[in-house]
Amino acid sequence: MSILKLVSSKAASEIDKELMGPQVGFTLQQLMELAGFSVAQAIQREYPLNQNRNKNGVFIIVGPGNNGGDGLVCARHLKLFGYNPIVYYPVRSKRTEFYSQLVNQLEFFQVPILSEEQQNKWTEYLEPGKIACIVDAIFGFSFKPPIREPFGTIVEELNKLEDKIPVVAVDIPTGWDVDNGPIENEPSYVPSVLVSLTVPKPCSQCINPKRTTHYVGGRFIPRHFAEKYGFEPYEYKGTDQILKF
Ligand SMILES: NC(=O)C1=CN([C@@H]2O[C@H](COP(=O)(O)OP(=O)(O)OC[C@H]3O[C@@H](n4cnc5c(N)ncnc54)[C@H](O)[C@@H]3O)[C@@H](O)[C@H]2O)[C@H](O)CC1
Numbered sequence: 001m002s003i004l005k006l007v008s009s010k011a012a013s014e015i016d017k018e019l020m021g022p023q024v025g026f027t028l029q030q031l032m033e034l035a036g037f038s039v040a041q042a043i044q045r046e047y048p049l050n051q052n053r054n055k056n057g058v059f060i061i062v063g064p065g066n067n068g069g070d071g072l073v074c075a076r077h078l079k080l081f082g083y084n085p086i087v088y089y090p091v092r093s094k095r096t097e098f099y100s101q102l103v104n105q106l107e108f109f110q111v112p113i114l115s116e117e118q119q120n121k122w123t124e125y126l127e128p129g130k131i132a133c134i135v136d137a138i139f140g141f142s143f144k145p146p147i148r149e150p151f152g153t154i155v156e157e158l159n160k161l162e163d164k165i166p167v168v169a170v171d172i173p174t175g176w177d178v179d180n181g182p183i184e185n186e187p188s189y190v191p192s193v194l195v196s197l198t199v200p201k202p203c204s205q206c207i208n209p210k211r212t213t214h215y216v217g218g219r220f221i222p223r224h225f226a227e228k229y230g231f232e233p234y235e236y237k238g239t240d241q242i243l244k245f
């Protein structure tokens with residue numbers, strides 16, 4: 001258990017810029033690898049492998065930005081952990097070549113990515129007995145409402161699935177305002193698990209702990225850097241990449 005500390009969407013993006021700026025020198029690839037790895041670890045903790053291999057499906061919905069990149073990395077780690085990830089990537093990022101490299105890696109790991117034809121019937125892949133959880137890696141801290149298609153329809157489907165298949169939200173539940181949480185008259189859903197990256201964003205205060213288990217992941221900052229941004233570093237245990245609140 002740890003005290004919840006929060007940073008705004010603006011501060012989160014400043015933290016990111018500084019970590020990847022000339023002085024600190026992290027690459028996006030490094031941070032994303034740790035972020036995606038921590039989400040995979042939270043999934044393993046919440047939904048341990050079933051002895052029946054047919055029940056270990058994880059359906060990962062990937063958005064066009066870095067939140068989506070976390071999802072692509074997470075899929076690869078889940079495959080190594082023994083799960084059967086399936087990736088739905090409807091709007092592919094052309095921002096950097098790095099995203100197509102992540103896709104190549106998934107092909108190398110034989111992780112299926114839905115083809116355009118399969119995307120039209122993506123909900124058919126969500127068989128409650130076979131899919132342990134869905135991963136929402138659609139949007140993170142750069143989401144600006146209102147949500148554009150196809151993502152609005154996707155979030156409406158996640159809302160309908162709430163009682164059938166648990167959803168793990170990466171950093172932000174897609175559709176929520178990063179600072180204020182669910183938005184009136186906009187599509188939203190309630191995640192079963194939220195994995196906040198680096199530090200929780202203010203919308204995480206809107207979760208109901210009876211419905212959503214909250215983790216922090218993305219273990220990549222030293223104490224002095226956390227303090228500079230006004231929060232204490234989290235007390236991760238041993239080699240864990242995640243900490244449950
Ligand atoms: N330091 C860390 O914690 C790290 C976090 N990471 C992850 O990166 C995301 C933030 O990534 P960013 O690329 O800045 O933005 P998003 O993925 O949230 O989305 C950008 C993407 O979305 C489009 N978009 C925005 N609003 C809308 C809308 N209303 N409708 C449709 N599309 C929209 C926009 O055009 C962009 O294409 C953070 O949350 C973490 O998950 C990194 O992995 C690095 C380390």
Ligand SMILES: [K+]
Pocket residue numbers: 067136137138139140169170171172173174
């Ligand atoms: K998300």
